[in-house]
Amino acid sequence: MALKAVHVSDVPNLDQVPENASLSLYSTRLSKGLEFNRAASFRIPKFLVIGHRGHGMNVLQSSDSRMKAIKENSILSFNSAAKFPIDLIEFDVQVTKDDCPVIFHDDVILSEENGTVFEKRVTELCLAEFLSYGPQRDSGKEGRCLLRKTRDGRIVKWNVETDDSLCTLEDAFQKVEPSLGFNIELKFDDNIVYRQDHLIHVLQVILQVVSEFAKDRPIIFSSFQPDAAQLVRKLQNNYPVFFLTNGGTELYYDVRRNSLEEAIKVCLEGGLQGIVSEIKGVFRNPGAVPKIKESKLSLLTYGKLNNVPEPVYMQHLMGIDGVIVDFVQEISLAVGDMIKPAMSVTAEDSLRERKGETESKSKLQFSQQELSFLLKLIPELIQH
Known part of the structure; x- marks a missing residue:
């Protein structure tokens, strides 16, 4: 029912986060655990690489075969991503x-039946019907045809090189490589204004599965829905919550979604730990990055530019904490080549720093290689 949502501060009967609440993430893929408490802000100890919908999203009209290699948001996609040196996978x-x-x-x-294309809202299906679409787990069963609408409005068959069945959140916890962290996006329809009690119910259902099956797996929650993001922070204090935003690259009726400055407000009002922004929104407003850092928030990004090594490297130089990418193999290897050597500090460097002999960090200088990266990046940034 599309009724006006009540502000998160008015939520009744929710457990308040205690003053000594702590959040932690740990994975053998991470150099250190990710820790948060009220006295010291949540901190990401390394530059994270996160697989978008697992091994990468599907763009069925793309001429790039990598965008149609493995069915997105599937167990196969998640475990394929786990073969590479990434930290988490993102899924909806x-x-x-x-x-x-x-x-x-x-x-x-x-889907299509008897030549007629029809659509059904995921949240209006029961589990059995949802799982009946696409490839089936039982070899003797044939699933219903699965179609998808492209950005230009065409309806095409959801054909990928390696297909897989649809799955549940519990499946992911049970069947995905346990050292791989999860960035769980809490997905809601942009065109619906949700009642507060509905949001609470949905989030509690999700949190129940997380509580039962997460074990020691690193987890980050995120959502474009500002009330949902703030609510999930109130409903649990075990895992960090990030607010998703387009950073002003698209405009919405809810003004909280329309800029990085508004995203900072959402996070500070709700006690969230960070922002996930479309990278073009950050590049068009680079001055927001120090504001985000001054607010003790972490910053991750997503978007097509994250599939190109040079923009990813520039983000590392800017102090951004990590990237969500489609080309997990290429970008994870590029990060290893470009960033890890730059992060290493020799004993001599440490001694000079202690003696105050190093230059001020504010006097950032770019090498010829870094300037080359910038020049390659500029044509991408001026495109809309």
Whole structure:
């Protein structure tokens, strides 16, 4: 029911986060645990590489075969991503009509029967019907045809080189490499204004599965829905919560979604730990990065530019904490080549720094290689 949402501060009967609350993430993939408490801000100890919808999102109309290699948001995609030196995978979670958290990006499922294309909202399906689309786990079963609408409005078959069945959040916890962290995006329809009690119910259903199956797996929650992001922070204090934003590259009726400055406000009001922004929004407003850092918030990014090594390296230089990428193999290897050597400090460097002999960090100088990266990046940035 599309009723006006109540502000998160008015939520009744929610457990308040105690003053000594702490959040922690640990993975053998991370050099250190990620820790947060009220006295010391949540801190990401290394530059993170996060696989978008696992091994990468599907763009069925793309001429790049990598965008159609493995079915997105599937167990196969998640474990394929785990083969590379990444830290987390990002995926989208919705809740079915019978209260089961499932992993699927689009708001609706498109299919075809007797030559007629129809669509059904994921949240209006029961689990059994949701799982009936696409390849089936039982070899003797044939799933319903799965279609997808492209950005230009065409409806095409969801054909990828290596397909896989749809899955639940529980499946992911049970079947994905345990050292791989999860960035769980709490997915809601941009065109619906949700009642507060509905948001709470959905989030509690998801949190129940996380509580039961997460074990020691690193987890970050994120959402474009500002009330949902603030609510999940109130409902639990074990895992950090990030607010997703387009950073002003697209405009929405809810002004909280329309700029990085508004995103900072959402985080500070709700006690969130960070922002995930479309990278073009950051590059068009680089002055927001120090504001985010001054607010003791972490910053991750997503977007097409994150599939290019040079923009990724520039983000490292800017102090951004990590990137969500589609080309996990290429970018994870590029990060290893470009960033890790730059982060290493010799004993001599440490001694000079202690003696105050190093130049002020504010006098950032770019090498010829870094200037070359900038020049390659500029044409990308001026495109809309």
